Amino acid sequence: MIYPIITENIGKTPLVRLVRLLDESIRERNNVILGKLEGNNPAGSVKDRAALSMITGAERRGQICRGDVLIEATSGNTGIALAMTAACRGYRMMLVMPEDVSLERRQSMRAYGAELILTPVQGGMEFARDAAKQMAREGRGVVLDQFSNPDNPLAHYQTTGPEIWNGTTGAVTHFVSAMGTTGTIMGVSRYLKERNADVQIVGVQPEDGARIPGIRKWPEQYLPAFFEAHRIDRTECVSQTDAEVTARQLAAVEGVFCGISAGGACAVALRIAHEVENSTIAFIVCDRGDRYLSTGAFPA
Template sequence: MKAFESVRGLVGNTPLVELRSLSPNPGVRLFAKLEAQNPTGSIKDRIVLRILESARASGALAPGQAIVEASTGNTGVALAMFGRLMGHPVEVCVPESVYPEIEQLLLVYGAGIRRVPRQAGIKSAREVAKDISRETGAYYLGQFDSPENARTHYETTAAEILADLAEAGGVHALVAGMGTGGTVSGAGRRLKEANPACHIYGVEPRLGVHVQGLKSLEDGFIPPVLDEAVLDGKILVGNRHAFSHARRAMLAEGIFGGISSGAVLHAGMRLAGRMTSGNVVLIFADGGWKYLGTDLWREDDGDDQPDDGEDPLDDILWW
C-alpha cells in the first residue's frame, strides 16, 4: 500500500459503486461516487485544498494569514482542517440553521464561528465573510466565486468518473447537488466533452425547503461559479424524499450517505425511470454520520419502501 506524505494525498480518487438494487430500470445502471471517503468526509475537501494551494502558490494567501469563509457545513469543516494543517487561523460564517454536528466539528478543528440569522441564509453569510475580509485583511476563500472550484471537478472528479466507467460504456448522465454549482459545472463540462450526448442534471430543494448542502436558485442567489449552460435540467427534491432515500441507500446498499446524497439518489431514480438505457452517475457528496442528530435514520411509515407514485413537485424542470 502506498504511504502518503500527509493527509492531503487522501483527497480525491474516491470509489464509484454500482447501486444494483436501486435502479428502477434494468437497462439503466446507477453508480454512486462516494465523496464521504475524503479526509473530512465530503466532496468539499477537493475544492478547499485546491483553492488554498493555488492561493499560496500565487502569493494571494500569505503564510499564517487568517482565512474566512461562508458555509452551511462541509466547506467550513474542510477549511477548518486544511487551514489548520497549513498554519492558518480560520473563521467560518454559518447560518444558525446548520446542524449541531457541523459546529462541533468546526470547533474540534479549532475554527472560529460567526453565526448569521437563519432567515438570512448563505447569501448574507457570504456578505458577512467578505466584510470580515475587508475589515481584518483575512483571506476570503470564496467557494461560490473561485474558478478553482469548477476547475477542480473538471480535472479530478470527472476524470476519475471517466476512467472508472471507460470499460462500462461511458457516462450517459450525471446527477449532482446544486450547492456552489462547481460540481455540475466543472464535472459536467468534462463529461460533455467526452460524450456530447451526456446529460447533466442539478438537484436543488424546492423554494423554502432546507436540504443540507443544497441551495435553491429560486431563493435569489445564483452562485457565480455556476455555468447554467452546462445543465440539461434541474430536479427539485423535498426533505421527505431526501431523508427517505438516504435511508434507502443505507438499507439497500449499505452506503451511509448524507441528506443531499438522498436527494441525489431520489432524483437519479426518477431520471432512470425515464431512460431506456445507460449509465447514470450520482454524486454522493458526504456521509450520514454528520447528521446523526436529525430524524434521518428513524422509521417513518414505510417511507423507505419503493416510491412508485409521481410527485409533480419533485419532477424535472426543463430549460
C-alpha cells in the first residue's frame, strides 16, 4: 500500500448546494447556488492550494531546498497553509503580518512551527509586504511572494477551476470569489473562460471602511503582479455587516460554518441570484468559521 502524505490531500473539496438560505424569488428564478468548501483542505483554507504550488514550484526551479528559511507577508490563511507545507517539507517559515490577525490564526501558524513577526496595524498588509521584502534584502530568507508569484493563480487554473467545471458538469454560469491576492479568481477565471467564454466571473471587494479578512481593495502600487482586470466581468462591493451576517446565516441555516470572506462572497452570490434566471452560481467558501471565534463575528 502507498499512503498519501498530508499535502497530497489538498484539493478535491466538496461543492455543496445551498437550500434554506434561498428565498422564494431565487427558487422561482430556478437558480442554484453552490459553495466550494475550501475549509476541507488539510490546513483549513483555499490557500493550501497556492502554498503547495509556490513551494513545489520554487523547488523545481532550484530556488529553494530543504533547510532554507522562507518568508511571507500574510493576513492569515496563506501563512497557515505555508507553515503546514513548510513543516512537512523541511523548511523554516517566517511569517510577517499585521498585529490584529485573529488569535486563532496566530496560534495555528505557531502550532506548525512558524515564527511570527507582527507589524503595526496602521500599516496594514502593505507595511507587512514591505517588511518581508526588506528581510529578504537583508539575507534572512527567501520570499515566495503570494502577490506576484505566478504559481499562486496556476494552482487554481490546474485544480480549483477544473473541480468547479467538472463538479457542475459544465453547467456553471457564474463564479463568485473574494479578492485578496486575486490568485483564486485569476486562475479559475482563466480555466472556466477557456471552457465557456460566457461564464461570468464576479470579484468581491470590501466597501470603504470595511475590514474583512481575506478581502482587499489594493492601492494601485500594491496590486498583485498577476492581476488582470479583463479576467473579471463584474466587481461587487460588500459591507462588513453583510459579510458577517451572511456568514452567521450560512452556519445557522445551512450548516456551513465558514469565515467572513465566504460570507461576503455568498452575499454577492445571493445578490446575483435575484437578477438572473436558470443559472448555476458557484462561490468560494474560503475557510472555516472557527478561525474567527475570538473576533466576535460569532457571538457566544
